[in-house]
Amino acid sequence: MKKIALLGMPNTGKSTFFNRLTGSIAKVGNWPGITVDLLSAKILLGGDMVEVVDLPGIYNLHGFSDDEQVVRQFLEEQPVNALVVIANPTQLDRQLALVLQLRSLGLPMILLLNMSDEARRLGVHIDVPGLARALRMPVAELSAKYGQGFPQVRHQMEQILRQQGTPRAAQTGVLQEDDALGQELNTLLRQHVTIPVQIKAGWSERIDKLLLHPWLGLPLFFLAMLLLFEAVYGVGTPLQDALGWTLDTVKTTWLAPALAGFPPLLQNFLLSGIYDGVGTVLTFLPIILVFFVGMSVVEDSGYLARAAFLMDALMSRLGLDGRAFVMQLMGFGCNVPAIMGTRIMRSRSARLLSMLIIPFSLCSARLQVFLFFTSVLFSPRTAPLVLFSLYVMSLLAALLTALVWKRRFSSYEPMLLEMPPYRLPTLRQMFSQGWQQSRHFLAGASGFIVLGVVAVWALTHFPTGVTPAGPDTLAGILASWLEPVFQPLGIDKLLSIALLFGFVAKEIVIGALAVIFGSSNEALGGIISARMDWVQAYGFMLFTLIYTPCLATVAALQRESRSWGFTSFSLLWSLGLAWITSFLFYQGARALGL
Amino acid sequence: MLQRTTLEQIIPGQCAVIQGISAGRELSRRMIALGLRPGSQLLVLRRAALHGPLQVRVGHTEIMIRRGEAAKIWVQPYPGGPT
Incomplete structure (x- = not known):
């Protein structure tokens, strides 16, 4: 089968393109020796079945961050028919270096300039045919989010696949250092790319003035988190309860009578063992779905990077960043999606440390136990205080764990985070994550x-x-x-x-x-x-x-x-x-x- | 002798040109990939409270950078607000 690898820097809309190209059929593939989840999907392209692999976003092919090593390893070990590289045209001045690095691998390649709508609005002009000639590869503009230019891109991908018959692995040993590429990079930018130096104070900047305000920023952040929490669990928890109730009703009214002829032990095994086990898995699905819809709004809108900015002063002392804090807070609803959500942190050690502390978040299931015990053993006056003290203990346990283990899980990855402009997430983006994550949970955890x-x-x-x-x-x-x-x-x-x-x-x-x-x-x-x-x-x-x-x-x-x-x-x-x-x-x- | 100015010392609203980066290989690579390279013009948008990170704009990219890392970039401030 033919194979295509998708590459690009973070925040170029690579996953959005991948979702548009493959629909929602993507699976976590199994690649020997690779320790991060790589999504892949088999699609029909130009009469052939083609496997498309979404590689993690990288800044540099030489680097030693976890993702950069994964990408290098993949390209060295997995033969591919073509590379599809996605770039943000407004940032081509810095992203073209990665394109040139990748080109030096000698694999057939196509360059996609995504977010063309945004680029036009900002007055960025790119001489696409000229750039294609100079780079000696097809170049196409599109908006993966809204779909403009997508049919042409598909057509170009079919063409490049027709030209390249046998898949090849890359030899990353021949990579040139960036200095050697500098000359060509400057020429390309001068001749084919016009990026206005003058940057207007856009609405993104105006929103930042409010949301990152020195005094109002943090209170607004906590308000936003409260709203997110209420939205996710206000919808997710009742759905979870309703599903639990339905499963229970089915069990008592249909299943139990149907199994009445079986020996009691077998009946019990099927009902309280297997059925309840499957039921436990199923009741997590609504909350995972709603959680990732909520997280997609926070992430795709650009606010997550702002949360990292606001909380960094405190979180960096714990060896973590602000995104870990968001997950920790969301863990107070349910730990399971919060742990799955840590994948937004790309450094493995930071992710592990974050996963180590999330289970201490007092989730709604534990709250039920505590509500029962406090109401039975404490007076109505003291019960709320007891409950509050348990929340304090929950935070202290997380804090202590982070402080004890932060050295062991220290991250070598530089903490430089892009703060993308605010963008409106589309419904498609919102649901694709929730859908994918629910399927992964079913496949991996059930x-x-x-x-x-x-x-x-x-x-x-x-x-x-x-x-x-x-x-x-x-x-x-x-x-x-x-x-x-x-x-x-x-x-x-x-x-x-x-x-x-x-x-x-x-x-x-x-x-x-x-x-x-x-x-x-x-x-x-x-x-x-x-x-x-x-x-x-x-x-x-x-x-x-x-x-x-x-x-x-x-x-x-x-x-x-x-x-x-x-x-x-x-x-x-x-x-x-x-x-x-x-x-x-x-x-x-x-x-x-x- | 001229006092070296680092990005960490630039106040919000001030523009500067990057003169050099004295960071390890990995960190400087990441900085360059994000557009922080000698010769680039940048604008410090704001600093987070409690000794938190800086928000810096370089080209069409806005970056959050911790103060410790900003101290590894030396810059030449130039007059005038945001261009």
Whole structure:
């Protein structure tokens, strides 16, 4: 099959072009030795099936940033029929250097000048035929966002594919240093490109005056984040609940009667193991979709770069940048999409550090557990304060983790960020991310989640003949072994079984407690308040807050880091931190006579 | 002797020409790729509060650069506001 690689600098609209070219059929391909997700899609082009690969945006072919190394490795190892290079014509003065570097690889190439509408508006003029002659490659103008010029570009891609029969790999060893290209670059720019020196104070600058205002910038940023949070979770969480309710109804009204003829254990396995496992995966889809629609608005509008600018003074001290802060905040709704969203950070170490701290964000599922416990064990007057203290603990745990590990995950990538002009995102851009990410989550995480749910089901249902989730099940035996670990935290055996359920999903902890104590959900409050005092309850909540968020978060961590080592490290660190925090609180409170 | 001025010292609204970059290979490459090369004219748009980064315009590109990195670029300010 023929293969085309898409290249260009960041912020040139490369992904928008890729989405327009391939529709929404892109998949994360598997390329040996390459550690970042590369999207690729097979499309029909000029009568042939052609695989199009979207390579990460790079500034330079010589560089040693993670993305630059990936691109070099890909070009060296994967033979391609042609390179399609995307550039922003208003910035051709600096982007042409990359074009010249790529041309020296000797592969068939086509240069696309994207955002032609914007360039025209800014008075940028490019002599396209002249540039094509001088570069000895086809050059075409288009707007990938709105589609102008796209059919011609497709036609030119078909032509170049017809000329080049056999795919070739590049030899990046022959790359010329930039100095050698300087002469040619200057000639090209002088002869074929007119970029006005005079830059009018555009509306982008006026918006910046307000949004980056020395006093108003930060309050406006927090207001924007609040609105984003409300929009994403105000829509996403009810959708998630509705889907959960539907799945439950289907289970009790259709599935359970249909399986009535089966042996009870098999029935239970199919309903509480497999079906609930699949259900857990499905309930994350609405929130992932809505999350990425929201993030696309923030990112494609250009505001994300402004958030990085505003928060950098604080975040750089934690070894992170402002984009990590946005993800951390969004993690307070749900950790899973927030972890997936860290891919906007292109340095792997910065991404890993960010993924390490997001699981401490007190998500809405954990909030349900805390609302229950605080309402049962604290007076209406103190309950809100207790809840607030848990949010503070959540931030402290993240802060501590960042400070402890920032050196280990220090990034060598220079923190120079482009601040693109404000742009209106299109509906197409908004939904393509959400759609792609939902599919990746399904493909990459579902197996692991279903397996985990089934494993916990097995632990709480074997051996047969005893009360499910009771002290005689495997889970109960495990809890007995772990008693010396949990006793110093004031967490008894039955509660530690609930923590095992909490590993699957925090939403089911309360339901699990009801099963464990053999009570109804309504009577559970009485049982809990009779069994625990507030010190034990707060210690339990601290542990629940800090230890493993949920199976889906673990699956997202593994998928995004592509490393079991990192995933286990993250698990162990949060477990350890949860234990120490709970221990210090419980023993401290007891020592004070509380 | 002339005192060397760095980008970090340029106040918002001031224009300057880049004289030289004394950064490591990787950092200077990235700077050049973003248009920060000797001879380029730039305009400092603003500085973030609390010793935060600078927003700099060079050509049609606006860049956020931390003060530590801005201190590695020496410049010659020239009179007049934004052109």
